[in-house]
Amino acid sequence: MNGILGTGRTFRMRITAIAAGLCVLGALPLCFARVNPLLRSGTYAGEQKAKLAALRRKEADLAGSLTRQRHRLGECREALTREKIQLESAGNVNQRIAKLADLAERTGLAVNEVVPGQAARVGLYETVPVSLVGRGKYPTCVTFLRKLKKTFPDTSVDSFELTRKSGEADGAADFRVQLLWYTTPRAHTKRK
Numbered sequence: 001m002n003g004i005l006g007t008g009r010t011f012r013m014r015i016t017a018i019a020a021g022l023c024v025l026g027a028l029p030l031c032f033a034r035v036n037p038l039l040r041s042g043t044y045a046g047e048q049k050a051k052l053a054a055l056r057r058k059e060a061d062l063a064g065s066l067t068r069q070r071h072r073l074g075e076c077r078e079a080l081t082r083e084k085i086q087l088e089s090a091g092n093v094n095q096r097i098a099k100l101a102d103l104a105e106r107t108g109l110a111v112n113e114v115v116p117g118q119a120a121r122v123g124l125y126e127t128v129p130v131s132l133v134g135r136g137k138y139p140t141c142v143t144f145l146r147k148l149k150k151t152f153p154d155t156s157v158d159s160f161e162l163t164r165k166s167g168e169a170d171g172a173a174d175f176r177v178q179l180l181w182y183t184t185p186r187a188h189t190k191r192k
Contacts, residue, residue: 085153090119090128090183100132100179103151107144109136109175121185129158130179137171138162145177154182 088096097114104111117129136144141162148155158180164173 085182087125087154087182087184090126090181090186092183093128093181096128096181097130100130100148100152100155103147104132104134104144107136107147108140109144110134119183119186124185126183126185128181128183130155130181132177132179133175135172135174138173141173141175148179152181156180156182 093116097116101111101114111132111134113131113133115131115133117131119126119128141160145157145160148157156179158178159176160178161176162173163175164171
């Protein structure tokens with residue numbers, strides 16, 4: 001028996017060597033799992049640097065945008081303090097409708113209807129929607145919108161539609177203007 005397996009000591013050494021080899025083979029996947037990220041760390045670090053650079057560019061863009069918006073806000077505040085628009089009461093809606101229709105007709109538009117909507121509270125003021133429908137040429141409509149801005153600074157254009165039917169030679173078109181008239185809220189309206 002000593003011939004086949006060798007001496008007891010040699011046998012134990014072979015078993016120990018086989019066991020050590022198996023341990024090394026079993027540990028290799030663990031080593032590669034630990035070393036593999038280190039091998040890839042150069043690529044990973046490069047990717048992270050690129051992401052960081054992109055985020056820094058985005059941060060700079062946002063900072064610039066914030067600066068521009070703050071500047072614009074300052075300009076708006078200055079304009080508001082200069083203009084000091086005195087809002088009217090929504091109770092004066094009939095007078096406002098008459099003034100709007102008069103301005104449109106003096107500008108050269110044919111007004112078919114002026115219809116006020118229901119007042120809605122929006123923060124410190126109310127808005128009254130006003131629909132203005134009629135007919136006129138495009139340049140006349142543009143002139144009306146310019147005059148509207150100067151004459152009624154408390155009124156904004158919510159939407160504007162101009163529809164021209166094909167085959168009409170006079171150049172006129174149907175228009176619909178949705179206006180928002182800013183008024184004092186009812187709680188703040190002085191009673192006479």
